[in-house]
Every structure is written in C-alpha cells, then in structure tokens.
Amino acid sequence: MTAAGQRWMVEESFQVAKGQVGLDEHEVHKWCSWYRHTTVCMLAMAFLTTVRSRHTPARPTLAPDRG
Numbered sequence: 134m135t136a137a138g139q140r141w142m143v144e145e146s147f148q149v150a151k152g153q154v155g156l157d158e159h160e161v162h163k164w165c166s167w168y169r170h171t172t173v174c175m176l177a178m179a180f181l182t183t184v185r186s187r188h189t190p191a192r193p194t195l196a197p198d199r200g
C-alpha cells in the first residue's frame with residue numbers, strides 16, 4: 134500500500150512539471166538534447182519548489198498523543 138501512495142505522488146509531480154515548466158514541450162531527435170531539456174526542466178521545478186516552500190507558512194505540528 135505504501136508503494137502505491139508513493140507512486141501516486143511521483144505521478145502527480147510529473148503532471149505538475151509538465152504544466153509549469155514544460156517537461157512535455159520537447160521536440161528533440163537526439164538523446165543529448167532530450168537529456169539537456171529534461172535536466173533544465175527538473176532544475177526549474179526544484180527552484181520553484183524551493184521558492185514556494187520558503188514563502189508558504191509552515192503548518193503547525195500536532196503533539197504526539199501520550200495517553
């Protein structure tokens with residue numbers, strides 16, 4: 134069950150990357166060009182994720198139940 138949940142998160146991340154940074158916008162014919170495009174997209178997504186996490190207030194954590 135855990136693996137299915139992790140796969141869902143990965144798939145959702147790819148869908149977001151396709152929409153926000155153009156992961157699916159490549160028209161290349163060589164592996165090197167595809168690799169370059171994918172690398173730049175992943176770096177852009179990492180940058181956007183980092184910026185968003187710094188500007189989003191942290192959620193309060195609940196104390197563990199000790200009862």
